């Protein structure tokens with residue numbers, strides 16, 4: 001496998017850089033413990049600032065989503081445990097790490113809702129009270145829609161590059177949709193009928209249906225840990241999927 005990257009464009013910001021870094025389409029920490037150690041993880045060329053910025057965003061999302069997953073599900077085994085450790089100062093490596101974990105814990109709990117303050121709407125699809133926890137014991141963790149949109153964009157750009165060595169540039173753009181399974185049915189059947197599956201199982205399954213004429217216009221279904229689903233659309237500026 002190529003180790004050093006030649007000068008070129010960053011898959012995320014499409015700017016030219018003399019020095020590029022390898023960026024994992026999914027961070028290594030997102031692969032469940034049930035993943036084969038020999039699995040080749042997708043990597044793409046990225047500039048250092050985009051790589052670092054996505055690293056922070058992914059660490060934050062892994063904790064927030066991980067806290068809501070079933071700790072015994074093989075599709076996400078080890079992720080909830082990792083999320084808990086990331087906000088537990090007793091697992092810190094040093095003093096600075098203790099402060100960081102403590103601050104992260106305070107931030108997430110400060111933005112969470114508890115018991116009867118947990119809202120009945122606005123839950124991410126497939127989340128909400130799936131474990132039938134009594135209202136007074138519920139905790140709702142908040143996630144930023146902008147972070148999820150950016151993550152979708154990253155994955156879509158990454159798979160497009162891996163498959164076709166293409167960058168998504170103007171007039172093409174990536175849009176993100178969060179859909180409930182029942183509403184997503186027509187889109188999912190279309191994607192599955194015409195799409196190709198890119199799987200890093202058991203945790204990560206992506207299906208992409210692409211228009212053969214331009215190899216860019218496409219629909220993506222991104223399924224992480226069997227729970228967290230994101231829908232992506234690549235189209236020309238002005239093209240919109242009707243809801």
Ligand SMILES: [Zn+2]
Pocket residue numbers: 010011012013014015046047048049050051
């Ligand atoms: Zn960049």
